[in-house]
Amino acid sequence: MDGIGQGPRVAFTLPIFGGIEITETIVIGWLIIAAVFLICRYLTSSLEKVPTKKRQIIAEMFVGFVNNMVETTMGKKWKHYAPYIATILVYAVLGALVSLLGLRSMTADFNVTLTWALMTFVLITYYKIRSGGVLGYCKGFTSPFAVMLPLNLLSEIATPLSMAFRMFGNISGGAVITSLLYSALAALSKLCHVAFEFGGIGVNLMQLFIPAVLSIYFDLFSGCIQAYIFATLTMVYVSGADDSPDETEAPAAS
Amino acid sequence: MLTEKAFVLGCSAIGAGLAMIAGIGPGIGEGYAVGKTIESIARQPEAKGDCTRTMFIGVAMAESTGIYAFVVALILMFANPFIGKL
Numbered sequence: 001m002d003g004i005g006q007g008p009r010v011a012f013t014l015p016i017f018g019g020i021e022i023t024e025t026i027v028i029g030w031l032i033i034a035a036v037f038l039i040c041r042y043l044t045s046s047l048e049k050v051p052t053k054k055r056q057i058i059a060e061m062f063v064g065f066v067n068n069m070v071e072t073t074m075g076k077k078w079k080h081y082a083p084y085i086a087t088i089l090v091y092a093v094l095g096a097l098v099s100l101l102g103l104r105s106m107t108a109d110f111n112v113t114l115t116w117a118l119m120t121f122v123l124i125t126y127y128k129i130r131s132g133g134v135l136g137y138c139k140g141f142t143s144p145f146a147v148m149l150p151l152n153l154l155s156e157i158a159t160p161l162s163m164a165f166r167m168f169g170n171i172s173g174g175a176v177i178t179s180l181l182y183s184a185l186a187a188l189s190k191l192c193h194v195a196f197e198f199g200g201i202g203v204n205l206m207q208l209f210i211p212a213v214l215s216i217y218f219d220l221f222s223g224c225i226q227a228y229i230f231a232t233l234t235m236v237y238v239s240g241a242d243d244s245p246d247e248t249e250a251p252a253a254s
Numbered sequence: 255m256l257t258e259k260a261f262v263l264g265c266s267a268i269g270a271g272l273a274m275i276a277g278i279g280p281g282i283g284e285g286y287a288v289g290k291t292i293e294s295i296a297r298q299p300e301a302k303g304d305c306t307r308t309m310f311i312g313v314a315m316a317e318s319t320g321i322y323a324f325v326v327a328l329i330l331m332f333a334n335p336f337i338g339k340l
Contacts (some may be wrong), residue, residue, distance in 0.1 A: 006332065163317060169321035176328060229314050 006107055012150060023108040032106065062086075073232060074239040081238070089231045096171050096223025100215065105223070107173035110164065113230075116161035117155045120234045124159070127241035163233055167226045174218030224233055262336050269331040276323035283316045 007022045008024040042060040051057050066086040071079060095106035106112055141152045189195040189204035196203045291309040295302050329335070 162322075165322055166318045166326060168316075169325045170317075173321065173324050173328065176332075225310060225314050229311060232311065 009106055019215055021107070024104050025106050025112060028098055028103055028106050029095075029112075032091065032098065036090060036094065037059065070235065071233075072196055073235040078235075078239055081235070085231050085235060088234060089227055092116075092167070092227030092230055096113055096227060097219065099171075099175065099219050099223075105171050105175060105219075107223075107226075108173075108175050110168045113164040113168045114160075116230070117164035120161040120163065120237060123234075123238050124241045127238060131242045131244055159237060163230060167230050170222050170226045177217060178211060179216065182207060185210065258340055259337065263334070264328045264340065266334050266336060270327040273323045273327045277320050280317050280320035284313045286315065287312050296306070 010021045010023050011027045012021040012022050014022060043055045045055075046053070046089055051060060053099065063082075066089065067079070070082045073079060081140075092107060095112065099105040099108075123135075129141065132140065142149050143152075143157070185207045186202075186204045189206040192206065194205035196205075214223050221239055287309060291305050293303050
């Protein structure tokens with residue numbers, strides 16, 4: 001049972017500042033960044049005003065999807081937030097789907113999800129202070145009654161923590177269950193005498209089909225849904241921090 | 255009779271089991287949500303896409319507290335912090 005539920009392994013150590021350890025998570029993050037960069041270069045090469053190539057249609061579909069999502073959830077005055085939400089969405093989806101390649105998911109590391117949730121927390125605080133002033137921000141904690149102060153403080157802290165834990169728990173829980181399943185199937189193969197050893201590599205025939213079927217739920221479905229929910233919650237909280245109506249919109253005709 | 259480490263490990267195992275009692279909540283809540291979704295689809299079959307998508311979002315949100323309990327149980331079983339303090 002050793003090796004199940006342990007954190008990401010250290011890949012190498014930078015010798016500056018007394019040794020910064022670079023873990024698997026960071027290396028896989030670099031791979032994802034490189035992959036996204038190459039995909040974006042490919043999708044946006046030779047654009048035309050009327051799309052004739054499949055890759056431009058795919059790019060326009062994705063941009064239209066994110067723009068639509070941001071406008072529906074946040075309202076028209078937050079249209080400029082679409083690039084940030086698209087980054088979070090793509091990073092979270094690819095971070096979870098990397099486990100289909102046999103690597104450890106980037107979002108199965110609590111540091112990653114906590115960082116994104118803390119960014120959302122900083123954004124919420126910034127917009128609250130910008131729209132209400134520091135005094136309005138502090139008074140917001142005592143609304144509607146003064147006795148609600150500890151409860152409001154708690155809910156303010158619980159917001160980013162719950163976002164981080166939700167994504168981390170789903171993805172890393174799926175990884176733990178999958179590795180437990182692999183161990184169980186290896187023991188079952190030994191029992192049924194279908195476990196072989198080629199040099200240093202063990203092959204267990206019972207491991208062939210069942211984990212792939214379960215990974216449709218744990219990797220594909222769970223990864224995509226949790227990424228979508230993280231992006232949606234970010235949008236809802238940030239737009240809720242600055243509720244003032246849009247001044248540049250034309251007033252409704254009376 | 256019992257070493258300290260054995261006692262702490264045993265209590266951690268019991269704690270992990272007790273933590274997963276929180277799995278009842280999401281089960282009941284999500285079942286209720288799915289039931290309401292089926293009712294609304296039966297009332298208006300054209301809204302099936304919208305109902306299903308919203309249901310999935312609601313189910314993933316309701317799953318959160320079950321996941322928190324799962325994380326606590328995992329930490330107690332695999333990354334036990336109490337052993338280091340012995």
